[in-house]
Amino acid sequence: MASPFLSRLTLQLQQLQAGRRLVVAVPLLWLGIFFGVPFLIIARISLSEVIIGLPPYSDILAWSSQAMLTIRLNFGNFLLLFNDSLYFSAFTNSLRVSTIATLICLIIGYPIALGIARSRESLRVPLLMLIILPFWTSFLIRIYAWIGILKGNGLINNLLLWLGVIDTPLQLLHTDFALLLGIVYGYLPFMVLPLYATLSRMDHTLLEAAADLGCKPTAAFWRVTVPLSMPGIIAGSLLVFVPAVGEFVIPDLLGGPDSLMIGKVLWTEFFSNRDWPVATAVAVTLLALLVVPVMLFEHYREKGQAL
Amino acid sequence: MKQLLSVLFLASFVTAPMAAEEAVINVYNWSDYIADEVITDFEKESGIKVVYDVYDSNEVLEAKLLAGRSGYDLVFPTARPFAGRHIKAGVYQKLDKNKLANISNLSPSIMKGLSDIDPGNAHAVPYMWGTTSLGINPDKVANLLGSDVPSDTWALIFDPKYAAKLAACGISLMDDTTEVISAALIYLGKDVNSTSKADLDAATAMLAAVRPYIRYFHSSQYVNDLANGDLCVAHAYSGDVLQARDRADEAKNGVKVALTIPREGAIAFVDVMVIPADAKHSENAHRLIDYLMRPEVIAKISNYVGYANAIPASKPLLDEAVRNNSGIFPSDEVLARLVAPAELDPASQRARTRAWTRVKAGQ
Numbered sequence: 303m304a305s306p307f308l309s310r311l312t313l314q315l316q317q318l319q320a321g322r323r324l325v326v327a328v329p330l331l332w333l334g335i336f337f338g339v340p341f342l343i344i345a346r347i348s349l350s351e352v353i354i355g356l357p358p359y360s361d362i363l364a365w366s367s368q369a370m371l372t373i374r375l376n377f378g379n380f381l382l383l384f385n386d387s388l389y390f391s392a393f394t395n396s397l398r399v400s401t402i403a404t405l406i407c408l409i410i411g412y413p414i415a416l417g418i419a420r421s422r423e424s425l426r427v428p429l430l431m432l433i434i435l436p437f438w439t440s441f442l443i444r445i446y447a448w449i450g451i452l453k454g455n456g457l458i459n460n461l462l463l464w465l466g467v468i469d470t471p472l473q474l475l476h477t478d479f480a481l482l483l484g485i486v487y488g489y490l491p492f493m494v495l496p497l498y499a500t501l502s503r504m505d506h507t508l509l510e511a512a513a514d515l516g517c518k519p520t521a522a523f524w525r526v527t528v529p530l531s532m533p534g535i536i537a538g539s540l541l542v543f544v545p546a547v548g549e550f551v552i553p554d555l556l557g558g559p560d561s562l563m564i565g566k567v568l569w570t571e572f573f574s575n576r577d578w579p580v581a582t583a584v585a586v587t588l589l590a591l592l593v594v595p596v597m598l599f600e601h602y603r604e605k606g607q608a609l
Numbered sequence: 610m611k612q613l614l615s616v617l618f619l620a621s622f623v624t625a626p627m628a629a630e631e632a633v634i635n636v637y638n639w640s641d642y643i644a645d646e647v648i649t650d651f652e653k654e655s656g657i658k659v660v661y662d663v664y665d666s667n668e669v670l671e672a673k674l675l676a677g678r679s680g681y682d683l684v685f686p687t688a689r690p691f692a693g694r695h696i697k698a699g700v701y702q703k704l705d706k707n708k709l710a711n712i713s714n715l716s717p718s719i720m721k722g723l724s725d726i727d728p729g730n731a732h733a734v735p736y737m738w739g740t741t742s743l744g745i746n747p748d749k750v751a752n753l754l755g756s757d758v759p760s761d762t763w764a765l766i767f768d769p770k771y772a773a774k775l776a777a778c779g780i781s782l783m784d785d786t787t788e789v790i791s792a793a794l795i796y797l798g799k800d801v802n803s804t805s806k807a808d809l810d811a812a813t814a815m816l817a818a819v820r821p822y823i824r825y826f827h828s829s830q831y832v833n834d835l836a837n838g839d840l841c842v843a844h845a846y847s848g849d850v851l852q853a854r855d856r857a858d859e860a861k862n863g864v865k866v867a868l869t870i871p872r873e874g875a876i877a878f879v880d881v882m883v884i885p886a887d888a889k890h891s892e893n894a895h896r897l898i899d900y901l902m903r904p905e906v907i908a909k910i911s912n913y914v915g916y917a918n919a920i921p922a923s924k925p926l927l928d929e930a931v932r933n934n935s936g937i938f939p940s941d942e943v944l945a946r947l948v949a950p951a952e953l954d955p956a957s958q959r960a961r962t963r964a965w966t967r968v969k970a971g972q
Contacts, residue, residue, distance in 0.1 A: 355698045388970075453839070454839055559820075
């Protein structure tokens, strides 16, 4: 009696596992093709040497005459990154700028998300549309538009001059201010959307309960709303922070020459130095320094939730 | 049988265009470096569609070429050091001179000057040549410095005494290691191809001292800014300055722009026409090169872009203002001060780029 039941159960389990594998296989394949393979190509170039040629790096694999496969690995590119302080300061500056930008995005984005989540049902969709609408214009053009607004002969300076607030144009463009403005402007929707997603799903009766128990609204916000929206805060912050660290377009167009960010260093290695091996070594190191901690963080967070 | 014939007929129809080249050419040239009418005239005459794309630095072009399969059929790198090392790396195909009837129009002296980087002139023919000098707004410079300070000197940028005053109306430097380090070495009276660490350190220290007065580092943005009066001194390609002057004239905005070749000397460059080895439309590229070597065609381009070309027979066809412009056709005395950068060994090149990155970052 028990054995047919058991075999049916194991069959069902097997089917379930096959289904699961299939569901996991698709994104895994995607990651493998579009992340894994390019990463291996990059990693391989990072271990080669520069040559004048086409392509401009040596092959690390070579077949010698006796059917011997020789592998020449050049770790010099990675050593250079640690010996030259330029890379370290570019990396720390990228982290600094991205951290500040993420905090500003959070401070601006949280009230926006909360406002949309608490607004009338009929208003929410139009308000969300306003957040998403800028995406209909190319990112590059939107950043370029800021040049026209910020430059010496631009909108802000001309307005201030006309109002008589200033006598000579302010240097706004090509400063850290412009850089932060650009990053906050460009990435704010990535903060607002996940925050809205968690805040709109929040159970409002919890706040009523807090009020019933004599908790003031500000205290209820810090003790109920914020902790409950933590997944949104973390998701939004990561969505802003991670791309901001490697950002190239905004520092190039809006930032000053002293806003040395790792994305620009990579560009310089690739274009000015024609040094693909060092450029790829920077990319691999950046990935290790950025993605690995994020993955570990996610891993432990999931574990923490499971417990 | 009838069916077989019709199939054969159809097949011949399908394969015929494959044998001849597609009537397209993909051109990759510097920004603002051709007269638009020349492209449309060529399209009309040849029936070849020109797909035209632009860059503003040799480095960008180089990165695409070295990656391979760039898709371009005709490109215009600067001869030294770029085209020279590309030829060594085997990036370009040899020109079929039987297809270039107008090659005899080229200036023999410029061709000879290129033969050390391209033995026998096998791969490259010259397009335009010019200098990297200074574009200035003479009114604003005179206002800030007084009229007794000469305007034909690198000191406007590299002497902190002047740069500090001119910073208010804007100084720009090219974002280009070769150009900036070379200009700095020229101002210091050093060899432009120096690989000595002491020379590079001296140039770097000087650049770092004026770094706070530089508004931005960019290799093409200055054209608009000079024309709009947003800059008063730009480290610039000579023709770009003249184009900025023309744009300001057209806009009638009262902004004056002038080109000066510094008395300390400047870099002279020759840009060449070359066909990438993997070009799909090499036949069409030859036709366009040949077209661009006609005196009346290249004269139109020189008139528009403000650069001298390599076809002596075109000189009588140039606008008088262009022909008599000492910035485009410098006097022999100025010509003697012009220098050309050579290919540096990788370690020196890296040291320069590194130094330049540090200067830009203010470290």
